[in-house]
Amino acid sequence: MELHCPDCGSIVYSRRSPKCGVCGKPLPESFRFSPEEAARYEEQLRIAKEGLDQAVAENREIEEQTRERLREVQRRSNSIFPPPFM
Ligand SMILES: [Zn+2]
Numbered sequence: 657m658e659l660h661c662p663d664c665g666s667i668v669y670s671r672r673s674p675k676c677g678v679c680g681k682p683l684p685e686s687f688r689f690s691p692e693e694a695a696r697y698e699e700q701l702r703i704a705k706e707g708l709d710q711a712v713a714e715n716r717e718i719e720e721q722t723r724e725r726l727r728e729v730q731r732r733s734n735s736i737f738p739p740p741f742m
Pocket residue numbers: 661662663664665666676677678679680681
């Protein structure tokens with residue numbers, strides 16, 4: 657599910673930003689990661705990047721797979737609207 661800015665209707669790409677990337681208006685609280693979600697995301701990203709660094713050192717083929725995984729983590733964090741209790 658995509659989130660749209662209530663002011664300009666643009667798709668919200670970053671759920672870590674408190675403002676719309678297009679018009680700069682503040683986004684609703686519910687659009688944003690909670691501190692827990694943000695921490696989880698940062699952790700996932702850190703692990704993926706660590707894996708990438710390692711892969712670069714070891715093997716180009718693995719590097720590409722790891723980049724794919726990193727993109728997947730980033731894509732998921734921006735496109736899924738998670739709260740299961742809402
Ligand atoms: Zn906007």
